[in-house]
Amino acid sequence: MIGYVLGFGQIDKSSLPLVGGKGANLGEMTRAGFPVPSGFCVTTAAYRAFIEQSSEMPGFFGQLANVKANRLDEIAELGSSIRGHLLTMPIPAPVRSAIVDSWRRSGADKAYAVRSSATAEDLPTASFAGQQDTYLNVRGEEQLLQAIRKCWASLFTDRAISYRAKNNFDHRAVLLSVVVQQMVFPEVSGIMFTADPVSGRRGTVSIDASFGLGEALVSGLVSADLYQVRAGAITGKKVARKKIAIFALPEGGTETQSLPPDMQERQALDDGQIVRLAALGAAIENHYGAEQDIEWCYADGRFFVVQSRPITSLYPLPHVPAEPGEYPHLLLSFGHQQMMTDAMKPMALSVWRTMFPFGKPSLRAESKLAYAAGGRMYVDITKLFSLKPARKLFPKALGIIDERMSSGVAEFVARDSFLRNLPAAPGLRKGIVQFLAPIAARLVRRLLFTRTERMAGEMGAKIEAWTKSCEMKLSGVSGPERIVRVQEQAGALLRFFFRQLLPYPLPGLIASRLVHALANKWLGDPDSLHVLNKSLPGNVTSEMGLMIGDLADTARRYPQVAELIRSGDPARFRERLQQVEGGDAFGREWDRFMRLYGMRCPGEIDITRPRWREDASALLPSIDSHMRTMRPGEHREKFAQGAQEAEAAARGLVARLRAQRFGLIKAKLMFRLLHVFRNAMALREHPKYAMMQQFALIREALLAEASKLTGDGVLKREDDVFYLTLDELLALAEGKLTADLETLLDRRKRDYERFCTLKPPRLMTSEGEIVTGRREQHDAPEGALLGTPVSAGIVEGPARVVLRPEDAKLNKGEILIAPFTDPGWTPLFHSAVGLVMEVGGLMTHGAVVAREYGIPAVVGIDGATGKIKDGDYIRLDGTRGYVLILKPSQPGGN
Template structure:
């Protein structure tokens, strides 16, 4: 017979299916010799045997799994039915006998804590903390059995049902064990986190403590003292006013007591106890191999551990040492793509850029510029460059870290400065020539000629190859892109755009004409893409049947269906011309696993229909011409202001030309990158089809869950792991990664650094960001998370997490732009200035704080957003 009762000494982490998360962790602690009060677990076998006595439970669980988790009324009713039903069931006699024997074995004279311990609880990725019930200071056999009975029923509390549903746990597959643990009568209790639960620092131990039982802290009745320890030293003490405490009663149960005034502000833990607890916590963390959330009690000066579970709220760390201190920033935030990526997408980008610089953590990528920032020049230049080009808050957070003594006192790696100089010298020389010597008007033809040559070279290299050889060619071509193609050949042109802007700002001050120079930049390949979307929209206006067809089109029959619609052939010709030039693009386009427009043409439909709703025929082209004229007039006003002669005038005139023409090239490197990525994707998918035909992959899209190295091994037949189970595990992990929100800046210790918010005289309640495009407008907010789901109407303001070139089609329709991510020179900002619409970027949680349909005011001059009223007010 499978055990109904297991003592802590019989349990370890492998026992989780029988004793749940709490029970498994307590058993593991007991076996390892940590100070755990004695006790036992009533196993999941006992629970199963208990509910097996019910003839109705199967049908009730079926109802629960079929229920809409968002229907709270149904959830409440069904949960109450199940709980009532379970509490009416009798505990089988044999089970009752075994529980009481265990209780007598530990000591029936003691009081006990009776806690629920579910099998989907205290897991590395889902804590389920507080979802089931706990009963304290339980005395006597009747009260013990009654508490166990209640714990079983608490598997179906409203909060537990809701939590499982939202985390996609099958109710039928979650079982309950009950932990019965001897109570201690503590003078002080608390919670110890072996990593800072607020900022994630893995080296900081954070301790909350108060008098009496820990229930007062957990339930929120009292504000606990907060102590922080790092490297064996107390670094912070925050003493609270502890007005009440919960104590055990001699006859059983608990009581809430008011503390005497002299005790309320007293330090709950001595310094010696704080350091002992921190050391104990780190030993427990080492045993479990991950940061822990530990409940502790102190009785007569002795520390007891009554629970330990993984901290599930921490953002995962990249695989690098915590010391010496390093700092990283989110690659997704500077590339306007903060979604989690699949392994192939990560692998491709880490092939283009050095793996030592581009790190992976939690399905997201982070740039490690530490070695650059360890140099005096790097500390001076890089944060400024990031502030002007990418994100002000990100720059502030970097500055905060690099000023710390533990960062400043570590020199760069030997030889780094010399190799950096050798690498940077020719690039700097090229940049200087582009700024002051070469004709800016010729830059476009030079860059595009190089791009065509490189693209052709890669296409020809891939032609005629198959199998592992084709994948190895993909890997080689990607490996030489970062340094030889983008940094050495394209960066010297593109970087002149922000540099000339910074120099003009220094020479002129923050004048509004400077921002108007950005309008209708010559040769901007992404702006031209937006204009051609407008042309397609104008064509659809003339073809009402095509418009109706597009509203219901699907990707599989997109072109075939157009053949049966009046005007379909005409639209198809124009659309295919567009796809031939831009079909390799899409939102989040630097992720090779994302569907391209050529693969999923319906992704473009919302942009076309949205343009028709919000922009008049031909207006997009007229606006572009108007923008060119406004930029020329702004340049004339600047020259009139500074005078037409003299060295300063000459510099300014030159820098304005550089700014306009190099600004028109800022999207070219990404255009080339997406062209090359698309060629590589075609090669990879061709191999995936072959692997699927051979039965190595179940479906071609499974290829996205392998790295390039692994795909080459698969193609050679040298891959040693079970493919199906590996894909299943990685799909599950990717689902988890999608729930994570990557920090902008993180240290090697895991600390998330946010930087100080921008200060200014802003209206009360304003959402502050970075002013990116001048102007003040009011309008309805349209919250958009994916451009293919957008439904922008005339006069609406686009509010999005971020934008990249794949979002460009929406800009013609938007009255203004608000994003959570971005800086002065990121995509959304530049395009907003080109189109002459106000923009505020870098507004934290904009898509949460602003509701769809709310009237908002966007102040692109000062960089804030005001929520005016709801649509229905």
Template sequence: MERYVLYFSEIDKASLPEVGGKGSSLGEMTKAGYPVPGGFCITTAAYRKFIRSCEEMDELIDLLEGIRHDDLGRIHELGESVRKCLRSHQMPDDIRESILEAWKLTGEDKAYAVRSSATAEDLPTASFAGQQETYLNVRDGERMLHAIRDCWASLFTDRAISYRARSGFGHGRVYISVVVQEMVFPEVSGILFTADPITGRRRTASIDASFGLGEALVSGVVTADHYKVRSGVIVEKRIAKKAVAISPLPEGGTVKKDIPPERQEAQALSDEKIVELARLGEGIEAHYGTEQDIEWCLADGKLYVLQSRPITTLFPVPRIAGDGLHVLISFGHVQMMMDPIRPLGISVLKSFLKFAKPSPESDIVVEAGGRLFIDPTPLLVLRPAQHLAPRILAVMFDERMAASLREVFGRSDFRRAKRIKIGTLIKAALAVLPGIGKAILIVLFADPARGRDYLVASTGQLWIAREREISSVSGPVRIRLIQDGLEKLLPTLFPMVFPYLIAAIPSSRIIHGMLKSQYGEKQGAHMFSRLNRSLPGNVTTDSGLAVGDLADVARKYPEVVDYLRRAKDETFYAGLLEVDGGAEFKRALDRFMDQYGVRSPGEIDITNPRWKDSPALLVPPILSHIRSVGPGEHRERFERGEEDANLAAAEILSDMGKARLGFFKAKAMSRLIHVYRNLMGMREYPKYLIMQQFYVFRQGILGEARSLVEAGILAREKDVFYLSLDELLALEEGHFSGNVGEIVALREKQREQFQKLTPPRVMTSEGEAITGKRQATGEPEGAIIGTPASAGVVEGIARIVLKPEDAKLSPGEILVAPYTDPGWTPLFNSAKGLVTEVGGMMTHGSVIAREYGIPAVVGAENATSLIKDGARIRVNGNEGFVQILD
């Protein structure tokens, strides 16, 4: 027989379906011995019986199931209908009697707080906190019944309906319990987070405290005191002016009262109680095994816990081997791909980067929240590395990363981290010395153009040989071959490519320094930007130009353009051949795919489809190109860029020749420019080679997935993306432990949760996100500050593009994106300017923007949210800021 009431002493965390998140937490803490005021819960069985007795509810819930989370007008209309239905409906007699009996047993003379507790509330992956109603100081049986019915109705507030619709929770599958808890009338109350909710730093208690009931703090009518405690020590204390408090009324309900002026700036909680509260929070966190958001109060000198729920917004902390504070750099920010990576993609990248493992006990690459982080701590503990690493990061990737590292270096617990072994450093130095020697010879004597051509020729057939090798085997042998290939890939490519890159990058720094000395800061940067135009040998730029060629073929045939607007991957080629000009376009597309089809947006994740797999990914940039760029204009623009770069080189050499020791300066600059122009474009080539190999591995893994589906071991081919390479091998060999279907479903759900989290650029092993804010240097008020990446100033309409497959650029528009990787390159033909939230001088977007000659600002934090789609903006690529004009 279903029970309509359960007392806290009968409830634990397994009672979630009956009493919801809040109720199960209170019961769990009561059983664990924490100071929780007593009470009982009206179960979800009571709620289900109540709504079954309301004839209109089934129809109303059916209407809600099809509603969009942003259809606010319809949400309000339906929500009002549901709430009216429930509030006007009579509570069944047996439920009513059970509640009144529990009230009498607990104490008719007591005051109670009546709160909702939904079954999807206060979960580790979602928090519905605050979406339903709370009624305080309820002192009468009839008032209690009325408050309970109002709590049931509050499951259908507009906010709750919208949240469920956005989060994928069915309105008819979320039930509500009601918590009835003895009221404590506190002198002080507030919120305790057992980890800092702003920075994410673990083992740091963050406490807000105010006088009276906590409702004043939660509802925002008072600014609370703020305290932080770490290792039993108060490390921060901010005392607020607390002008009002919410207090109970004798007859029931609450009232807002003014606090006497002499008490308004008094510390709400004593130091002793601050430390005691932090210890209490540590115990609750240890009990649940995760960081907690705790409501608490102080009455008659005793601390009480009123509620505890998981903090759902914290980015997970990776497991780190070793002592001391470790600093972790986001691999996604380095590679311009912040989306969570599926387990197979994580496994592939870890195997690929295995060569960098400094010792058997530690790993330089760690995973958290579906993202990879690089742990360079053993190296960065060394003083010389602390000077060098931020400079390299600022130039190569992101200025905020560099600032973040500097912030961590000064901490005493960071200095206690284990240092890299001298033997490992010597081994690494010996490994790169031959490459450095070859790079010096290239800079001084070699023909860089011939060297570039030789490198392309010597590496171009690698992936064909790999494809032949992988396709000739199957089963466990194929998976082991893929693992071996991944581990050997970088050691194979590194000595071939490294000398050319190391020759180009220092050349760029020397050129930049000489230009600054010759022309000054601004004019020197402008001349350097001109030298970057249309670099030869950049495979990523070439792919963008090739997309422009595809657009020029398509624009000749209106039926092809019309077909592309509605094309789907499943029938892409078959449908294409049915329209006029489709055959010619397909021939051009086949040539493109042969050369560049192994690439895609988010290509570092091997589970993401490549252009070869999903030709529809190319449609948005092709259509944007047709709209915004004239026939052949992209090639003409590239040629003009090449001409301008040559003119800039001639001007520079002429000006330098007139200076003191001009002959020698001009001679050195001429050689440096020759090396730089011919080799800097090769910066994109190593990743292209790696993606060729990844495509071969991807095809091999999908081949195995098809076999496993045919054998009935996997339900779908894509299930293989949620297994590691080792797990896939175990599945092939028949010793996989666990239910593969359940594991895949769990990891799919987990990835959905990871998708909602924003990875930090830099974090510590304590979970603290280090922001590394760039300081303003005279930019206009209200400007969004970033890094100047490509010279020039441009005004235009901002087009916010979060995913390249959703892009629809029109003439004169400025591309504003969270980041760009090579898969975004086709859009650069259509963009008048570029703004990204992540990036530095040498990241993909910056390099391509300079080659295309479009002004760019990168590292402009929160640009996609601060700038509205369609707003008119000014991009200042000289100074590094963006202004919103309209």
């Protein structure tokens, strides 16, 4: 039988179900020999015995199961009723006897701290810290028993109920233990993080310290000294003015006292004590194998640890191999560059790491410069900066992708500490020249001489030939041979992308910069490019959007088809079309669309995501939005109008130059640049389109192999294949996978669920430091949300926050607020009058399409989907780069 009380010496980390996270940690540290004040835990068995004597709790639990995290009034009323009920209940006699016996053995004359310890608290992946109550300087039997009863009741505080509801914890399953620990009456106390909680940098111990009990610091009543220690040396020190402190009273309880003036600005710990405390923290971290959040105190010349829990807010570190010199590596988020910051499953990351063409020992191998961290891919760009020109040019190049990323790289590479330790990279310059030279040669030729109207046909022919070749390689094989060919195909993909496809759209990008610069220099007109961007001819993504408009127009003619689309049920959609009037006509257009674009989807760089041809759930709401927000043919009319405006602007630009001195030369150069810009920039989306055709073939091969393995009983579900890497899948197909497959898959699935909740940094170091960069100041109203202007114009209207396209229900006149967009989001652009994104830059997908559609856009507003609410009436200024909330939405409004 499980006892009602366990001493710290009887507890370790495996005791969590009995004593909760806090109790298990205290027992673990006690047994490991760390200086923990002695005590005992009232176990979860005692809590069960207490709860089970109530005939009302089953009804309360039923109500808790249905409560929503945002229904605060309902939570407050229910929580108050439960706490009131529990505080009137007696503690069962056997439980009371066990508690009193342990208290007497520990010392009936001593003072105690009584703290709750929930079974879902202080876990490696979630922290319930502060959800329940703490009672200090508890003296005497009755005070102790009442404090324990209050701790049990505190499992049902408003914040605890709301937290569990929000994070989908079963209220019945979360049990409570109570920690009873001898009080230490400290001269100084505080909190210590064994990694910098602000920057995320590992190895930097951050210490907050103040006089008296730590509760004043934890509750925010006082400012604390801040000390930082790295490698045994103090690297930072900020001494705060500490006006008050909390001290224990002789009769029990605590009081807040004002500190005398001579103590208020005194350093709470001297330098020697700071270094000793940091060493203690490092030892505790080493014991647990993870960064720790530690509560400590100092009394009678000794440090004591009163709690240690994992730091759950840190973004996971990539596993970068240590190198001589141990310099920090700078890692760039691939997801921010690709406008898809969601977590990806291991197979998606493995495919991309195999595709990445640099740092590879062989074609089939994963790149040694690409790392997985928190379900995202990070690229090591460190050694690039051993070349001086790269320190200026690379941040500038990043500026068109993401302003904050650009400024972050520029700031980091300028640090003396980085440059001082950066090793040479022999052969790097030669390798870069060999890689870029053929691309540059093609770029110059196409910029100056090639008939650009032919480029789309040339590029299309290359894409078609490459796709057919890949399709042939992956057909007619299975087992290990199929996986090997997938690896070869993935390994060759980006090489083809860079060498064969990129030289086509690059002249358009260069021409756009030159047109902007020359129009500003010669005519003082830097804004002409905004009009010239409209309705580029032959942009494959724009054509996809227009075809979706055509689908909407066709559906309008057949009410039953429109109703089928509005039902939002993608299951058997194509099959169900055959059962409604007009289904055949719409179906023919649907099939044509799927032949051209069915391999696309939102978040398409994640190869594990179903494509539109497999799951149309993200496509049907877009067609519905188009039907509701636009009249028949309007999308084609707007596109044609945009093309006319762009052509007129181009003619006007050339005519104005022709009237100037040396006008013929200027006009001829501008005419050439405009011609290149309009034709080549339209090809910007073609390489991604080609890549998605490859992804469709690779995905099909992976699923075929998964089907075979499932049929053989090796895998339980076909989509389990996405939780493996390519190398692991090959080993599995060969019967050589040594890991326990079921255990591996379960762990990967739990990790993926956790990674989905994380917000990835744009830039981080191999030590975990998050490099944020700075945004340039904008001419914006007070209170505005600042971002990067990417498509000119000003628009006002209601905000529509869309986290996933399949949930989108845009109405006429609404401004789309999204975390990011990629080509799979394009169907929504026709319905929106403006665009706001959390990530992106001047040349990322959403910005380019917004300019083509002529809608204002601002990108790079961190947290936009949280700061802006559905229905907020906002002003979006795509010229100056800000969003201003003019009128917040009303509670319960749309």
